[in-house]
Every structure is written in structure tokens, then in C-alpha cells.
Amino acid sequence: MDDARDRELLGxxxxxDPEGAAFRELFRRNAGxxxxxxxxxxxxxxxxxxxxxxxxxxxxxxxxxxDEARATVRRWLLTMVHAxxxxxxxxxxxxxxxxxxxxxEPIVVADPADDVVAAVARPGEAxxxxxxxxxxxxxxxxxxxxxxxxxxxxTGVAKALGLPLGTVKSRALLAMRKLRTALVETER
Amino acid sequence: xxxxxxxxxxxxxxxxxxxxxxxxARLDALLAEHGHDCAECAELREAFAETASMLGAGLxxxxxxxxxxxxxxxxxxxxRPSAGDGGPAAxxxxxxxxxxxxxxxxxxxxxxxxxxGGYLAAPRNSExxxxxxxxxxxxxxxxxxxxxxxxxxxxxxGTNGYVxxxxxxxxxxxxxxELWTIxxxxxxxxxxxxxxxxxxxxxxxxxxxxxxxxxxxxxxxACPGAPTTSPVMVATL
Numbered sequence: 001m002d003d004a005r006d007r008e009l010l011g012x013x014x015x016x017d018p019e020g021a022a023f024r025e026l027f028r029r030n031a032g033x034x035x036x037x038x039x040x041x042x043x044x045x046x047x048x049x050x051x052x053x054x055x056x057x058x059x060x061x062x063x064x065x066x067d068e069a070r071a072t073v074r075r076w077l078l079t080m081v082h083a084x085x086x087x088x089x090x091x092x093x094x095x096x097x098x099x100x101x102x103x104x105e106p107i108v109v110a111d112p113a114d115d116v117v118a119a120v121a122r123p124g125e126a127x128x129x130x131x132x133x134x135x136x137x138x139x140x141x142x143x144x145x146x147x148x149x150x151x152x153x154x155t156g157v158a159k160a161l162g163l164p165l166g167t168v169k170s171r172a173l174l175a176m177r178k179l180r181t182a183l184v185e186t187e188r
Numbered sequence: 189x190x191x192x193x194x195x196x197x198x199x200x201x202x203x204x205x206x207x208x209x210x211x212x213a214r215l216d217a218l219l220a221e222h223g224h225d226c227a228e229c230a231e232l233r234e235a236f237a238e239t240a241s242m243l244g245a246g247l248x249x250x251x252x253x254x255x256x257x258x259x260x261x262x263x264x265x266x267x268r269p270s271a272g273d274g275g276p277a278a279x280x281x282x283x284x285x286x287x288x289x290x291x292x293x294x295x296x297x298x299x300x301x302x303x304x305g306g307y308l309a310a311p312r313n314s315e316x317x318x319x320x321x322x323x324x325x326x327x328x329x330x331x332x333x334x335x336x337x338x339x340x341x342x343x344x345x346g347t348n349g350y351v352x353x354x355x356x357x358x359x360x361x362x363x364x365x366e367l368w369t370i371x372x373x374x375x376x377x378x379x380x381x382x383x384x385x386x387x388x389x390x391x392x393x394x395x396x397x398x399x400x401x402x403x404x405x406x407x408x409x410a411c412p413g414a415p416t417t418s419p420v421m422v423a424t425l
Contacts (some may be wrong), residue, residue, distance in 0.1 A: 032249025
């Protein structure tokens with residue numbers, strides 16, 4: 001199993017990993033997906049790789065933060081990389097530009113799974129994500145797409161979609177509840 | 189039973205990366221109010237984080253620059269704790285110290301929650317506090333490589349407030365975060381704090397109305413009277 005190997009490597013990092021060999025293998029196994037997530041948010045190759053690097057260094061500095069009982073090593077890593085990517089775009093004040101771009105674009109999410117294609121290594125997970133996104137009402141899917149995959153803040157989403165802030169919040173919550181049920185609880 | 193509706197809404201936004209700085213402050217305040225041992229808060233936060241991370245896990249891998257792997261590994265090796273520390277695992281607080289931190293944090297939260305009513309909450313009812321419109325919320329900007337976020341909430345009197353933090357890295361053993369206000373080139377210490385599970389809630393008093401910036405540095409645990417390192421977080425006042 002992919003995660004079993006990742007956990008083994010993380011264990012070696014926790015134990016010291018004197019040559020960095022386990023850390024390097026973790027990088028090779030997960031950097032591509034991590035960059036894909038960061039690219040969606042930052043729309044910048046340079047910023048995406050910065051987010052990936054910082055996410056991996058966060059793992060290196062505090063490997064004990066991984067909760068063995070939850071998630072997978074990859075998902076934990078992606079959480080850190082995504083958060084870092086969001087920080088980077090906001091710090092660079094790209095948010096306003098991207099919000100304006102987004103606001104100028106028609107919001108068409110004909111197939112919400114267009115960008116969520118089957119990862120070779122984890123086809124079952126990719127299919128589950130695709131199905132869960134497809135099952136969302138379009139209005140909720142738009143919020144997820146803009147907020148998670150484009151890194152737009154709730155205020156930016158409200159402007160882009162011409163919605164009151166409260167509506168954006170409630171749609172995000174409803175979508176996350178449904179995704180949680182579809183993705184997390186069915187996995188357990 | 190406490191109402192978790194607003195916390196759930198904010199935690200969903202947090203997992204998606206959609207929080208604004210003022211939402212972050214509001215979430216931190218609510219989490220502090222609910223207490224360090226709020227099991228439902230922890231469950232919601234973990235479940236939403238896990239859900240959001242699954243969205244990314246389904247993406248097709250992107251091509252990574254040829255040298256990124258080497259640069260990242262080299263950076264990791266360069267930031268390894270000093271020899272004899274036994275590698276990255278040595279960064280983690282010892283169990284006894286962790287327990288002490290949790291106890292200290294819990295005490296801080298209890299004090300903070302009690303005082304929050306005076307400065308931050310203008311409750312519509314006992315379970316639905318809202319931020320006082322006159323409370324000034326200032327978000328700290330982290331320097332490159334600094335994890336987490338910090339927010340300063342200043343009371344209308346301009347001298348009392350709270351600093352909230354989340355997602356913060358534990359400082360190395362023997363070191364602490366120190367909070368400052370800086371007026372011109374004169375820093376004034378507001379005290380030292382060590383995060384517990386990446387979070388802090390700490391009451392502060394300072395001349396926020398006249399200071400130029402608030403800043404956070406990593407200092408020896410003796411908590412020096414003048415900064416010895418560059419700020420890892422800065423907030424313009």
C-alpha cells in the first residue's frame with residue numbers, strides 16, 4: 001500500500017534520517033501531487049514549488065505532528081502544502097488580481113471533475129473524489145472550486161459569484177458536510 | 189450542550205483556505221471560549237481538514253523541477269537540529285514538557301475566556317458572542333518559512349488586548365516566542381509564550397495606540413528585554 005510505505009518513511013524521518021534518504025523518497029513519491037495542488041491555487045510554477053518545498057520542510061521539522069489515527073501521510077502533507085500555497089498568493093497580493101480575473105470570467109463548471117483526474121497510483125481515491133464533487137449541487141461545487149482549488153477567500157468568492165457573504169459561508173459548509181460524508185466517513 | 193454551528197462554519201472555511209484574517213480571529217476566539225478540551229471542535233477540525241486534503245489527493249501529479257528535490261533535501265539537512273539532538277524527532281517537546289504546556293495553555297485559555305467578555309464579546313446571548321465593533325483586529329504577516337498565523341485584538345482602550353495564534357511551530361528547546369511593540373526603533377517586550385499544539389491565546393498590555401508595529405521573535409527562554417533575532421511575524425499598527 002502507498003500509505004504503508006509513506007508511513008514507514010515518515011517513521012524513519014522521525015527517527016532522525018541521518019542521510020535524508022527517507023525524506024528524499026517521501027519527496028519523490030508525493031511532490032508531484034503536492035505541486036499539482038499548489039499549482040491550482042497559485043497559478044504560478046515558482047510559487048507552487050515554493051509551497052511544495054515549504055510543505056515538505058514543515059514535515060521534516062515536525063514529523064511528530066502526523067496523527068497516526070487519521071488521514072494518510074500524503075493527505076497530511078497536502079494540507080500543509082495547500083495552506084502554504086494560500087498564504088503565498090495572499091502575501092503577494094495576487095488575491096485581488098485573481099479575484100478580478102475570476103469575476104471577469106464566466107463561472108462554468110460543466111464537469112467539476114475535469115481537473116480531478118485519476119492519479120495512476122490511487123485510481124480508487126480519484127474516482128471517489130470525482131464522484132463526490134459531481135454529486136454536489138452546482139452552486140456548492142462552484143464555491144469549493146473557487147475556494148479550495150483556486151485559493152480565493154470567501155470575500156473573493158462572494159464578489160466573483162455576486163453572492164452575499166453569508167450565502168458563500170453556508171454553501172461552503174453544506175458542501176463540506178456532504179464531501180465529508182462521501183469521502184471520509186465512507187472510507188472508515 | 190454548546191452550539192457549534194458558527195465554529196463548524198468557520199472550520200469548513202479554514203479547511204478550504206477561505207478564511208479572512210478577521211474570520212481567523214473570530215475562530216480563534218471561539219475555540220478559546222470552547223476550551224482546549226472541546227472534543228467536538230477537534231473532531232470537526234480534523235474531519236474537515238481530512239476532507240479538504242482528499243480533494244487534492246485526487247489530482248494528477250504535476251512535473252516537478254529537476255532540482256527541487258535536491259534543493260529541498262539540502263535545505264532540510266541544513267536546518268537539522270544541532271548534532272547530538274538525534275534529528276527532527278528531537279524538535280518535539282518531551283512528553284513531560286508537552287503536558288506542562290497543555291496545562292499552562294489551559295490556564296491561559298481559562299483566564300482569556302473570562303476576560304474576553306470585556307473586550308471581545310458583545311453577546312447576543314450566552315452562546316452567541318460577537319466581536320465588539322470597536323475592537324481592533326490586526327493580522328500578523330509571517331516572514332518566509334514561518335508557519336502559522338497570529339492575530340492581535342486590541343481593546344477600545346488601546347492598551348489591552350489578546351494575541352491569538354494557530355498552526356505555529358514549536359520553538360526549539362530552550363527558546364520561546366517573544367511578543368513586542370516597537371515605536372520608532374524602541375522595542376518593548378509584551379512577554380513570552382510557547383504554543384501548545386500550535387496554538388496560543390495570551391493577554392497582552394502595551395501602548396498599541398502609539399506603537400508603529402507589533403512583532404514576534406524567537407528568543408532564549410529567559411525572555412530577554414531586547415530582541416536578539418529578527419521578527420518572524422510583524423503586524424503594522
